Amino acid sequence: MSSSRNRTSIATLIAATLLAAMPAASALAADTGLIFISNERSNDIYVLSPDYQLVTKIETDRRPRDMHFNEAHTLLYVACGDDDVIDIINVATLEVVDAIPTGPSPEVFAFSPDESQIYVSNEEDSTLEIIDVADKIVTTRIPTGAEPEGVIHSVDGKTVFVTSEVADMVHVVDLASQSVVKNIIVGTRPRRFIVTPDGNELWVSDELSSEVHVIDLNTMEIKQVLTFLPPGFRPEDVTPVGMAITRDGTKTLISLGRANHLAIIDTASRNVLAYVLVGSRAWSVDLSHDEKTAIVANGLSDDITIVDTGSMKPVKSVPVGRTPHTVVIDD
Amino acid sequence: MKPWLRQVLALFVLLAGTGLAAAEDVVIGYLSQTDDPRYVRDWGYARLIEPPADKTVDGATMALGDMSFVTDATGLAVTLDARNAPDLDGLKTALEAEVAAGARFVILDLNAELVAGLAEAAANLDVMLVNATAPDDSLRTACFSDLLHTSPSDRMLEDALTQYLRAQNWTRALVLFGENPRDSIVADAFAKSAARLRINISDTRPFSLAADPQNREQNNIKLLTGGTDYDLVFVADTRGEFARYIPYATNLPRPVVGSVGLTPLAWHWSFERDGATQVSSRFDRMTGRKMSGEDWSVWIAAKAILTAYTKTTDHSVDALAAYMRSDAMRLDGSKGVSLNFRDWDGQLRMPVMLATSDAVIAVAPLEGYLHKDNTLDTLGTDRAEFRCSP
Numbered sequence: 001m002s003s004s005r006n007r008t009s010i011a012t013l014i015a016a017t018l019l020a021a022m023p024a025a026s027a028l029a030a031d032t033g034l035i036f037i038s039n040e041r042s043n044d045i046y047v048l049s050p051d052y053q054l055v056t057k058i059e060t061d062r063r064p065r066d067m068h069f070n071e072a073h074t075l076l077y078v079a080c081g082d083d084d085v086i087d088i089i090n091v092a093t094l095e096v097v098d099a100i101p102t103g104p105s106p107e108v109f110a111f112s113p114d115e116s117q118i119y120v121s122n123e124e125d126s127t128l129e130i131i132d133v134a135d136k137i138v139t140t141r142i143p144t145g146a147e148p149e150g151v152i153h154s155v156d157g158k159t160v161f162v163t164s165e166v167a168d169m170v171h172v173v174d175l176a177s178q179s180v181v182k183n184i185i186v187g188t189r190p191r192r193f194i195v196t197p198d199g200n201e202l203w204v205s206d207e208l209s210s211e212v213h214v215i216d217l218n219t220m221e222i223k224q225v226l227t228f229l230p231p232g233f234r235p236e237d238v239t240p241v242g243m244a245i246t247r248d249g250t251k252t253l254i255s256l257g258r259a260n261h262l263a264i265i266d267t268a269s270r271n272v273l274a275y276v277l278v279g280s281r282a283w284s285v286d287l288s289h290d291e292k293t294a295i296v297a298n299g300l301s302d303d304i305t306i307v308d309t310g311s312m313k314p315v316k317s318v319p320v321g322r323t324p325h326t327v328v329i330d331d
Numbered sequence: 332m333k334p335w336l337r338q339v340l341a342l343f344v345l346l347a348g349t350g351l352a353a354a355e356d357v358v359i360g361y362l363s364q365t366d367d368p369r370y371v372r373d374w375g376y377a378r379l380i381e382p383p384a385d386k387t388v389d390g391a392t393m394a395l396g397d398m399s400f401v402t403d404a405t406g407l408a409v410t411l412d413a414r415n416a417p418d419l420d421g422l423k424t425a426l427e428a429e430v431a432a433g434a435r436f437v438i439l440d441l442n443a444e445l446v447a448g449l450a451e452a453a454a455n456l457d458v459m460l461v462n463a464t465a466p467d468d469s470l471r472t473a474c475f476s477d478l479l480h481t482s483p484s485d486r487m488l489e490d491a492l493t494q495y496l497r498a499q500n501w502t503r504a505l506v507l508f509g510e511n512p513r514d515s516i517v518a519d520a521f522a523k524s525a526a527r528l529r530i531n532i533s534d535t536r537p538f539s540l541a542a543d544p545q546n547r548e549q550n551n552i553k554l555l556t557g558g559t560d561y562d563l564v565f566v567a568d569t570r571g572e573f574a575r576y577i578p579y580a581t582n583l584p585r586p587v588v589g590s591v592g593l594t595p596l597a598w599h600w601s602f603e604r605d606g607a608t609q610v611s612s613r614f615d616r617m618t619g620r621k622m623s624g625e626d627w628s629v630w631i632a633a634k635a636i637l638t639a640y641t642k643t644t645d646h647s648v649d650a651l652a653a654y655m656r657s658d659a660m661r662l663d664g665s666k667g668v669s670l671n672f673r674d675w676d677g678q679l680r681m682p683v684m685l686a687t688s689d690a691v692i693a694v695a696p697l698e699g700y701l702h703k704d705n706t707l708d709t710l711g712t713d714r715a716e717f718r719c720s721p
Contacts, residue, residue, distance in 0.1 A: 105609075123609055145400030147609050165606060166663070167401040168638075183404040185641065188661040188669055189606075208669040209661040236668055236705065258667070 038064040039321025066108040079106040113157040121148035150192040155199030163190040187211040197249040205240040230261040230275035242284040255282035274312035278305035289331040297324035354408045360429035360437030361413040390629030398637040419448040443467035450475035463628040471676040474719035479677040481632040485520035487711035488595035491683035491695030493524040505561040506535040517567035557582035598627030599686035605667035680707040
């Protein structure tokens with residue numbers, strides 16, 4: 001690792017550059033098509049080219065997990081659970097250029113709509129932290145149930161939702177009052193979220209009860225409980241975690257964990273269109289910008305599976321680092 | 332139902348009716364034996380890190396903390412009532428006191444004899460006992476109406492081990508067992524598991540601790556493990572005093588399993604998947620020690636009880652226990668699969684870890700061991716072969 005002093009100076013430089021280029025920020029996005037995979041156990045991020053060749057491995061702080069680009073796709077933020085920081089990667093140079101300190105064991109995070117704040121779940125001390133991105137300081141700590149994980153905000157940006165894997169609930173956090181205003185009990189070991197693009201539904205994956213709870217965001221009540229069962233599997237084999245939804249909201253993709261399949265669902269009817277065979281313990285899933293390709297990280301087979309969403313078939317699997325956690329695509 | 336209980340319930344109904352004090356008191360009882368000899372390790376037996384006597388209660392304390400957000404949100408005011416006593420009479424008195432204080436579930440960290448004694452006494456009380464640390468199958472087949480088990484049974488542990496032996500194609504075992512009554516029980520459980528998966532037992536030999544252990548141990552292990560061929564040595568030595576000297580001392584160069592070497596356990600602190608790290612490190616931070624299998628079994632007992640309270644509305648003991656024994660319960664024990672209690676013997680279904688001193692080598696059920704209902708039922712006495720024998 002480069003020293004943090006080094007990082008800060010480069011960061012300052014980059015921040016200045018960015019600031020200068022701000023009005024044209026979106027024009028900066030290179031749409032490289034690069035695929036980034038965080039590997040929890042090998043402490044690095046694999047960068048693959050659009051044709052799935054290894055471009056480079058970016059060394060990060062320990063246990064890199066959730067990742068998000070800024071809106072301009074110039075920077076990639078990576079939560080590093082064992083060093084209690086969110087590393088910042090320059091997408092152009094593919095180097096760690098800065099880091100934001102967090103509480104113990106950051107796992108999953110989300111940006112506020114204006115990117116001025118990060119909402120991050122700290123698995124070890126059971127808090128949701130709100131971090132000011134510019135000042136790199138924690139402004140608020142909100143206690144959650146044990147082992148908080150999934151974090152997402154509502155479409156209007158006024159509410160943040162966080163799961164507690166141990167308490168089996170979704171905390172509804174009102175950002176104006178910075179407090180938990182409601183707890184919704186869902187299935188066993190709730191993990192991740194999606195919000196439908198119309199802003200009406202929050203989907204929660206329940207790893208150990210093999211369910212997805214659909215919460216009506218207008219009433220904050222559970223609207224529906226979905227279950228999935230690829231042929232030849234038992235309900236207990238199905239451990240849903242990662243989810244992705246198309247921009248028009250018509251299709252939802254859910255990784256089924258130990259059942260080694262990706263479910264592709266017609267969002268409106270909830271019908272399963274296909275179960276796609278992927279690798280061992282399918283975890284996070286991301287869609288390419290054109291939504292023709294989905295990429296699934298397989299936590300136990302240390303590879304990713306590329307899925308063609310048109311034919312709904314796996315195209316190929318590519319080996320990556322140890323225990324891949326999250327996939328994001330720069331396009 | 333006890334008259335006092337009826338009064339308490341009536342009070343709750345009254346309060347609920349007025350919209351006041353939505354909180355419902357939930358008391359979880361915990362009983363242990365004062366200076367439990369099972370936890371005495373005078374000879375510095377250091378291979379596994381054992382909790383000191385009475386301290387498995389830490390597991391229950393942690394579970395209350397883990398669940399506090401959800402119990403608060405559902406209006407449950409949870410307290411832990413932990414007591415200990417040196418003998419059965421004292422424990423019966425303590426149990427009655429805990430029930431009188433409102434406990435409807437009492438977690439037991441006791442040996443099989445004391446668990447059986449209390450389970451008989453519990454028949455007259457409005458309470459469900461949860462056996463967290465006695466693995467004896469005899470407690471399961473006794474079919475006590477008011478007893479659940481979160482300790483894996485001996486058969487579950489040995490089935491886990493023999494699944495691994497079969498997968499490795501190590502099919503000839505030399506069985507050694509000691510003088511502790513539990514040693515024969517464990518060796519018998521291993522023999523039954525071995526028969527199920529057709530592991531051959533080349534010989535079964537008792538060992539004893541000699542008057543002069545320094546010479547005796549060295550000579551004896553060579554002799555004990557000589558004169559026959561085998562793929563592995565299985566040792567049943569509950570106290571571990573003898574077993575720890577067997578690896579690397581056998582007549583033939585063979586792995587040692589059972590009480591030393593590769594050991595089947597409910598939990599091992601080094602397990603890193605399925606959120607296990609978070610559980611172990613929370614426990615470590617809270618107590619300053621590693622989480623043992625016994626700690627895990629107490630933790631999961633309290634967690635199971637509170638999960639039942641938070642996911643059901645009828646909070647009578649019978650209804651809560653029926654929920655725990657049903658497929659509706661999907662309990663998270665941080666072992667990657669959901670857990671619940673078998674309806675035929677009240678045993679918690681669970682994966683079993685096969686661990687050395689510092690690594691989990693495999694988790695049973697191993698891949699490829701299938702079952703028509705639930706693969707976890709490949710571990711332990713299955714429904715079809717289960718018979719009550721009180």
